[in-house]
Amino acid sequence: DIQMTQSPSSLSASVGDRVTITCRASQSISRSLNWYQQKPGKAPNLLIYAASSLQSGVPSRFGGSGSGTDFTLTISSLQPEDFATYFCQQSYSTPSFGQGTKVEIK
């Protein structure tokens, strides 16, 4: 099975900051990488699919890049509603998730 490793596990940032979260796969997964946002007490919400495609309704400040084993989620200008936990998920084989990155207010 494919292991997904995210870094950092948590970060502190201010409104307006540019934030970058990375996700590494234990083997090549082409571009089969998706990103989700989860707020406390809520289900995850799909942000990015196929490494860089923005899900309908997701603000354009969210962006994704990468291929193979290394991927990045970028929030270009952090907004108050973006403080949440972010998970990557590979869809190359049986699904697996990263351990999550919690974005906190600085």
Next chain:
Amino acid sequence: QVQLQESGPGLVKPSGTLSLTCTVSGGSISSNDWWSWVRQPLGKGLEWIGEMYHSGSSNYNPPLKSRVSISVDKSKNQFSLKVSSVTAADTAVYYCAKKSWELGVFDYWGQGTLVTVSS
């Protein structure tokens, strides 16, 4: 707009069987999608449990495969999860979700239900 809603007991005794049902509305369980279960221990990450297609094809997470069963009831537009021989390690929020056949993404989720394993 597809909506999913989990239902079932919130408390299960150790060594018992956890049973949950997910009711799908706003869409058909016979669509070209996989119907999935994902769980999340409190304060921890997401673990995919397994999935079923309406034809009966299924896939399970290998570490859980021997204890897990997923079934589909097309007449009720529902799918169900059973986890046998539960321990405290199975305590988690359980989500049902629709996984897109084409993209492999979980694009619709239920709100989640907390299941506690305790005597």
